[in-house]
Structures are given as C-alpha cells and as structure tokens.
Amino acid sequence: DGGITQSPKYLFRKEGQNVTLSCEQNLNHDAMYWYRQDPGQGLRLIYYSQIVNDFQKGDIAEGYSVSREKKESFPLTVTSAQKNPTAFYLCASSILVGIGTEAFFGQGTRLTVV
Amino acid sequence: GENVEQHPSTLSVQEGDSAVIKCTYSDSASNYFPWYKQELGKGPQLIIDIRSNVGEKKDQRIAVTLNKTAKHFSLHITETQPEDSAVYFCAASIKGGTASKLTFGTGTRLQVTL
Numbered sequence: 001d002g003g004i005t006q007s008p009k010y011l012f013r014k015e016g017q018n019v020t021l022s023c024e025q026n027l028n029h030d031a032m033y034w035y036r037q038d039p040g041q042g043l044r045l046i047y048y049s050q051i052v053n054d055f056q057k058g059d060i061a062e063g064y065s066v067s068r069e070k071k072e073s074f075p076l077t078v079t080s081a082q083k084n085p086t087a088f089y090l091c092a093s094s095i096l097v098g099i100g101t102e103a104f105f106g107q108g109t110r111l112t113v114v
Numbered sequence: 115g116e117n118v119e120q121h122p123s124t125l126s127v128q129e130g131d132s133a134v135i136k137c138t139y140s141d142s143a144s145n146y147f148p149w150y151k152q153e154l155g156k157g158p159q160l161i162i163d164i165r166s167n168v169g170e171k172k173d174q175r176i177a178v179t180l181n182k183t184a185k186h187f188s189l190h191i192t193e194t195q196p197e198d199s200a201v202y203f204c205a206a207s208i209k210g211g212t213a214s215k216l217t218f219g220t221g222t223r224l225q226v227t228l
Contacts, residue, residue: 004157033215040123042203042220043158058215059115090157102148103216105157 006106023091120219137204
C-alpha cells in the first residue's frame with residue numbers, strides 16, 4: 001500500500017536528550033514536510049524539502065534539524081535546544097511544493113518529554 | 115507571510131443539520147485552498163480543495179466556496195452525520211517559488227450530536 005509511515009507512534013524522552021522521528025514515504029513524492037501540532041494552534045511548519053540533499057526552514061525551525069539523504073526518507077531530530085518539545089508531530093509529502101497539490105499526512109508521532 | 119484565521123474553534127450541530135466553517139487569508143497571492151479532516155489520534159486527510167480560478171466546488175455533502183475579493187473561503191457540510199465529528203483545518207498555499215507552502219488555520223472541532 002502506498003503512503004507515509006511515521007514511527008514510533010508514541011515516544012518518551014528525558015529532558016536534555018536528542019530524539020529522532022522517522023518518516024518514510026513510498027508515493028514517489030518530491031516534497032516532504034514536518035509539522036508540529038499543539039492544542040488550539042493548528043499545524044505549524046518546522047522544515048520542508050523539495051529535493052534530496054536540500055531543505056528549508058519553516059516557521060518554527062529552532063531546536064529541530066532534518067536530513068534528506070533519500071527521496072523516501074525525511075527524519076526529524078528534536079534536539080535538547082527545543083524548549084518545549086512535547087507535541088504531536090506530523091510528516092507529510094506532496095508531488096511538488098508550490099503548485100497547489102494535495103499533501104498526504106502520516107499518522108503522527110506523539111512526543112512526550114518526561 | 116500568509117496568515118489564515120479560522121472560525122469557529124468549536125461547533126456543535128444536531129445530526130441532519132448543516133455545518134459551516136469559515137476561514138480568511140491575508141496574502142492575495144494565495145491560490146490553492148484545501149480542507150483537511152483529522153480524526154482523533156490520526157493524521158489529517160484531504161476532503162476537498164479549491165483553486166482561485168473557481169468560486170465553488172461540491173462533492174456530495176461537502177462544498178467549499180471562495181471569495182477572492184474578500185479573501186475568505188468556507189466549508190459547508192450538509193445533512194451531517196455522527197461520522198462527520200472531527201477536527202477540520204483550512205489551509206492556503208501560494209503557487210510557485212521555493213518558499214511556497216501550506217499555511218493552516220487553527221482548526222474547528224465539529225461535534226455532531228444525535
């Protein structure tokens with residue numbers, strides 16, 4: 001089945017630790033995105049990528065890092081510099097950034113800092 | 115950058131009634147307006163979208179209208195059913211350029227009561 005797979009579904013992290021969230025897609029999409037979702041704030045863009053080995057900061061990139069070594073994969077690292085990392089993280093992909101196409105979302109990873 | 119406002123934040127309707135969710139956007143260059151439905155613990159899914167060269171689009175019980183002059187667009191759900199209960203997000207996107215991306219509203223929690 002084609003789609004986007006995020007793992008793990010739930011993740012617990014101790015303060016001061018880095019953690020990496022996985023996102024894999026088999027839709028052959030060029031563009032991939034990471035969003036953060038907090039109650040009452042909708043979806044806010046962290047990073048996005050249009051092509052392998054290239055990515056751009058979104059609106060709330062501080063404390064996060066990404067890589068795009070393969071077209072299918074766009075992992076997100078939440079670093080210890082992120083002051084309030086507890087949130088629901090969503091990965092998405094689309095054919096191309098910027099021409100108004102449907103973004104397909106994964107099922108999300110809920111990160112909790114303990 | 116683009117700013118999308120969405121109202122209301124919560125909406126309760128009786129089964130069979132209609133529901134309307136409204137969004138406004140700030141950037142007149144935005145030209146793609148999708149609506150997403152998010153069920154509890156899942157990623158958002160596209161339910162309908164509209165482009166700036168169209169004023170209205172309908173898909174069975176769901177319709178979206180767009181007023182470019184006023185920079186607002188609305189989602190209309192008729193004959194609501196309990197399975198319509200979810201959080202709905204509007205979004206706006208500007209065509210073209212490396213900085214293009216979806217900007218989301220803050221979401222509307224729709225509750226359809228029996």
